[in-house]
Amino acid sequence: MSAATPNPRIHKVALLGFGSVGSSVARVLCDSHPAALELTHVCNRNVARKQAAAASGCLPSSIRWTEDFEEVLASDADIVVEVIGGLAPAEDWVRRSLAGGKSVVTANKQLIARRGDVLIPLAHELGRHLLFGAAVAGGIPVISGLQQGLAGDELFKIHGILNGTCNFILSHIEQGASFAESLAEAQRLGYAEHDPTDDVDGYDAAAKLAILARVGLRSAVKFDEIACRSIRPIQAFDFEYAREMGCTIRQISRAERLGDALLAGVQPALVPLSSPLAQLEGGQNMVMATGRYGGDTVFAGHGAGGNPTAVAILSDVLAIVANPVPAVPGAPPVLRPANANFTSRYAIRLIVDDQPGIIVEVASILARHGISIDAILQKPGFSKAELPFMITLEPCAHSLMETALAEINKLSFVTQPALSLPLLEV
């Protein structure tokens, strides 16, 4: 055997993108100056303006600022850090960087969730790294935790709170505000974008869940195969009913093996107050991985922000420095999503124009579908014309419950579509 030889070579890093995350990467890299790394290129549109803005910082004058990706590609940079976001031109630039013999570190969740099935094998074929620890849950080392730290387990379930914006909005509704007020507050504070669709309707979390399911559950799930349900219908009184059940409501991303298939979905769910998932603050993220041998393991921390994301990127860069040749890839992912047909306890929230016989009619429909009622909760103090109440069910399949719900929604006294919330057992 041969002893490990210290490698004094400097690894040259090129940065594609100099927005919030890119400038954090540059600053942390230059602040903490790891001995083995040198930032040699920054590539961005309007690069003169970016460079001028950065000049007040500590970035060394040796950095080559350019608007031309071809210059990066032709350079001797070893590692390309892609923080442009989106698919174009990021996908093309990542492919060409890999083909040009460079390893790539990316924070781009859309790129990995949508094109990972092609790009990851491509990197393996070319003998280069394609690392994406920053694409999920920012600074929380969950990708390396699933890939290396829990490599010895057989994971079968992943639950997470992967979108800090939804966590903020739901916490705000919990304190009595409406959805619209809470969204406006999140936008005012810069937590939510002008068009909040990606966050509140679950697509942002679904992209992250697709990546976690690939890494942790060896699933080939495609981004758009993950069912998403919006948090928009959640109202303050839903939290009052949740508390009656010892729960709160959170946007939960979950994926679970079921034989050779994968169940995966993003939706608002009832979370027991005793669960770590119920205790997460504001913009933080949490991932809980469940294994056959090791049980539940929890990872939590800052899910977004320039500096935490920069930490995740630099950790990936340092992993490449430590092991320049990628490990032999494991078997390719195989699990495909069947659907989001989780069997759970569910709570159904109905809003009705109160009149005699409501419970009988609703209970009859549920009974006809073989669904057993666990309890009926009704709190005082609401208008009889818009009366909310909650029915909790014994465990049943999501599809069965939805079929019954479609019938219930047609009842004349139902004034708003019923809302169904799974009750997590974590």
Next chain:
Amino acid sequence: MSAATPNPRIHKVALLGFGSVGSSVARVLCDSHPAALELTHVCNRNVARKQAAAASGCLPSSIRWTEDFEEVLASDADIVVEVIGGLAPAEDWVRRSLAGGKSVVTANKQLIARRGDVLIPLAHELGRHLLFGAAVAGGIPVISGLQQGLAGDELFKIHGILNGTCNFILSHIEQGASFAESLAEAQRLGYAEHDPTDDVDGYDAAAKLAILARVGLRSAVKFDEIACRSIRPIQAFDFEYAREMGCTIRQISRAERLGDALLAGVQPALVPLSSPLAQLEGGQNMVMATGRYGGDTVFAGHGAGGNPTAVAILSDVLAIVANPVPAVPGAPPVLRPANANFTSRYAIRLIVDDQPGIIVEVASILARHGISIDAILQKPGFSKAELPFMITLEPCAHSLMETALAEINKLSFVTQPALSLPLLEV
């Protein structure tokens, strides 16, 4: 550049020790049969009895059972898994395995905490792996999380609940039992050993903290340089006072950079109920790492048990398979512990024979040392001859507070030595 070549070679694993953890390693390895691994040797005293007990399991007949370590050393096993525990013969066998060209995976916290300063550089020199993810917090991937996942941050603080036995005992006292009753219950359930010293007096947690500080804070702290305070003085009424302050009491291990020095200690502490550390159940473990850029990151899960520990061991074994040649080591650890002189808010619990003028005398001593009182808490319902009350202090150095406490302990009305509890800000 050259493409990564799939390496079909089988890595042969020898197991030293076949107790609870060792048999779990063998079972998980044979259950989940990773393609690249083969268990070839089991070495243990009374091996015939062990083999007979294991025969009902699924272990393949090809395994060579032996009582003779020399046979393992002479074999073609690539990876030696050491789960004997203790220093002798584990230390000698690990050294000789490394010298014999084998990589080593160990779950032995005493070995790494006491001899890591020698064994880790030795492994580097010999170009072999010495991995010890299972030595701290069982199945929680915190060592890989600190070493790889957070490599890009500059960590400066680690807090943890590293001993599940203490967490169980303190939770039991919280429900009204005495320390003696709670310890007896923990022993009855098999959570505490006949001699509970290592657990309740903090030495077990200190060994784990020494390893975390080495890995996460680049500290060369020695195991016996970590100050330990016992949880034995904690009584049920301490939790009543803690709740008045919005806190609970937990055995906390903490290490923190202070310039070029390290503060490190294991002690019972007041933990705000809002902290993740306050919410940990029974025998679970939690580590919170704080970085300059990424803020707090939390790792939690099963800190002990055969299967979770086996997962950590197998994850390390698979890391060796993925990268047979160890990465170039980083700079050696440098931080040395100054002491455990944390500056904190503290609460002092006094038990007195009640009489007029007590507050004046105690407050005078504190004032003379320049320590400001924040609040005085006294709950009704206690005997006047053994009256507990609590004084919370403005932030001050531990040493200053202890000096004042020594004087307070000499006051005639003080019936038991004062207990000091730092109030964590996490």
